[in-house]
Amino acid sequence: MTRFASEALRDLRDRNEVAIHTEKHPDSAVIIWVVVADDEVFVRSVRGARGRWYRDLATGGFAMLDLGGRRLAVQAVPVADPAAIDRASREYLRKYRSSPYAQPMVKADVLPTTLRLEPA
Numbered sequence: 001m002t003r004f005a006s007e008a009l010r011d012l013r014d015r016n017e018v019a020i021h022t023e024k025h026p027d028s029a030v031i032i033w034v035v036v037a038d039d040e041v042f043v044r045s046v047r048g049a050r051g052r053w054y055r056d057l058a059t060g061g062f063a064m065l066d067l068g069g070r071r072l073a074v075q076a077v078p079v080a081d082p083a084a085i086d087r088a089s090r091e092y093l094r095k096y097r098s099s100p101y102a103q104p105m106v107k108a109d110v111l112p113t114t115l116r117l118e119p120a
Helices: 006-014 052-057 082-095
Strands: 018-022 030-032 034-037 040-043 061-069 070-078 116-120
Touching: 006 034, 018 052, 018 116, 030 052, 034 082, 040 082, 052 061
Parallel strands: none
Antiparallel strands: 018 030, 018 061, 034 040, 040 116, 061 070, 070 116
């Protein structure tokens, strides 16, 4: 597993939202939530498997994160490890606790959409 540099991890940890451009739809950004747990970067689709950006990446596709003008190339890796999914869920609940969308991000039908992002 390839790790992000500490500056990129800090930036991702601090941002509430990022724009993602998938390889299949490079001109169309989608705003997503990203969490960092144990220096691993996770994303998941609140729309479950119906989320377009998720479908684009579910097979291990590439994407670009827009971090306020700074671009970060990433590759998505589906997560099947229950412990990693649980770490990501705890971080979603901690980071977004004040949002009404935090609980939907940890529902059973959303958990299978957990992806780990790695530098591309």
